[in-house]
Amino acid sequence: xxxxxxKPWTQIVRVRDDVRTGQLSLQEFAADLFDxxxxxxxxxIYEDPAKFFSLSYATSSQRDIAAATxxxxxxxxxxxxxxxxxxxxxxxxxxxxxxTHLFRDPASLPDLPAVKEFESAMGGKGxxxxxxxxxxxxxxxxxxxPVVSPSGEERMLKHPRSVIAFQLAGVDGLQAGTWDADVVxxxxxxxxxxxxxxxxxxxxxxTSLEPLLRGLGVDDLVVCGxxxxxxxxxxxxxxxxxxxxxxxLADCCAAQTRRLHELSLEALSSYRLARIESVxxxxxxxxxxxxxxxxxxxxxxxxxxxx
Numbered sequence: 598x599x600x601x602x603x604k605p606w607t608q609i610v611r612v613r614d615d616v617r618t619g620q621l622s623l624q625e626f627a628a629d630l631f632d633x634x635x636x637x638x639x640x641x642i643y644e645d646p647a648k649f650f651s652l653s654y655a656t657s658s659q660r661d662i663a664a665a666t667x668x669x670x671x672x673x674x675x676x677x678x679x680x681x682x683x684x685x686x687x688x689x690x691x692x693x694x695x696x697t698h699l700f701r702d703p704a705s706l707p708d709l710p711a712v713k714e715f716e717s718a719m720g721g722k723g724x725x726x727x728x729x730x731x732x733x734x735x736x737x738x739x740x741x742x743p744v745v746s747p748s749g750e751e752r753m754l755k756h757p758r759s760v761i762a763f764q765l766a767g768v769d770g771l772q773a774g775t776w777d778a779d780v781v782x783x784x785x786x787x788x789x790x791x792x793x794x795x796x797x798x799x800x801x802x803x804t805s806l807e808p809l810l811r812g813l814g815v816d817d818l819v820v821c822g823x824x825x826x827x828x829x830x831x832x833x834x835x836x837x838x839x840x841x842x843x844x845x846l847a848d849c850c851a852a853q854t855r856r857l858h859e860l861s862l863e864a865l866s867s868y869r870l871a872r873i874e875s876v877x878x879x880x881x882x883x884x885x886x887x888x889x890x891x892x893x894x895x896x897x898x899x900x901x902x903x904x
Contacts, residue, residue, distance in 0.1 A: 628690040631732040633697055634764075635745050646698045647707040655711045659692055660718035663699055667719040670700065670726055680854075693730070700726040729764035731757045756797070798831040807839060817842050819882060820871070821849035826861040833871045843871040846880065 615621040632640040642648045662681075668674040681689040698706065699715055703722040706712050716722055727747060736742045741755035746767035754760050762770030772778065773794055780786045793806045800806055810818075818841050822829050829850050836843050845865060852858035865871045874880040 628694055629732075630690055630693050630697070630730050631735050633694050634728055634730045634732075635743070643694055646705070646712075647709070649694065649698060650707060650709045650711040653691075653695065653711050655714040655718075659695055660715060662692060663696065663715050663723070664718045664720070666696055666700065667723045670724040697728050697730075699723045701728050727765050729761045731760050733757075736760075795828075798828045799835045800828070800832040801835040801839065810841070817844070819844045819846060819874075821846040823851050825850040825852040825858045827852075830861045830865060833865055837870045844874045844880075845871040846876055847873050848875045848877050 613621070626642065627640070628643055629640050631637075633643050636644055638644065642652065662679060665674065665676070665679070669677060681692060683689055695715075699719075700723045703725055706716075706722070732742070736755070736757075738755070741753040742760065743751055744754045744760050744763045745751050746763055747765070748767055750767060752763060754763055759771055764770075778794070780792060786792065791809065793800065793804050793809065796803050818836055820829060820833050820836070820843055822832075829845070833843050833845060845862075847862055850858065852861065862873055866873050
């Protein structure tokens with residue numbers, strides 16, 4: 598045998614005192630995006646950019662998603678949605694915490710190797726952005742969740758859309774007539790179109806939608822929008838309970854995942870809550886007519902409802 602032997606790692610690596618003595622709490626390394634975004638003080642290692650990046654390794658995948666996010670914020674990319682998929686725990690949250698620090702206050706980031714690697718991948722410091730997170734494990738169905746506005750005001754809110762709007766724009770994000778409450782321009786909504794302000798997933802709840810439809814003599818609805826398994830499905834179920842025949846435009850709806858979208862379509866079609874249609878398959882709103890109604894009832898056109 599050779600006289601050369603490999604030294605044990607304990608003679609090569611200096612172990613931190615808290616690890617050696619058993620005083621290190623693994624709880625310190627439990628990432629929580631809610632605490633980081635809201636700066637609760639419960640996760641100092643993750644909330645403090647200096648501590649976080651001093652203990653973080655900038656992986657190639659994290660550098661790629663940071664660069665892609667920076668491109669989007671600079672207006673150089675049309676891809677606005679990213680879906681993170683990992684087969685182990687912790688990586689997704691760690692990545693979201695990384696993005697929070699990189700873009701919340703890029704000018705104040707510490708001068709650390711990990712930060713320089715990210716900035717190199719992004720082509721410089723990232724654009725400053727307002728951060729919003731909906732952490733559903735903190736969302737109580739009755740009480741809601743604490744949400745902090747850009748000015749530091751805190752409120753308890755229940756609706757995910759309100760949670761996002763308040764984090765981005767404070768009280769202004771919750772008010773009718775603001776950008777966040779406007780109908781998107783791509784729908785081409787004109788002065789002749791009727792709009793109803795929706796305040797819950799269900800477009801009928803606490804709105805004037807039903808009396809408006811009844812007053813117009815409408816008895817057929819065409820429903821589309823986002824999210825398929827939330828606003829769209831809830832509105833369709835509510836319409837069904839009010840005896841409105843419903844057609845759902847499947848290719849004009851979307852959900853967080855294709856599986857959630859398809860499960861919603863299956864539930865609605867299996868129980869005949871709605872007839873599933875598709876614009877790409879030839880559905881024409883102008884030609885839509887009710888399938889069955891009393892003969893004495895005058896025919897009325899189908900009316901689109903965007904959930």
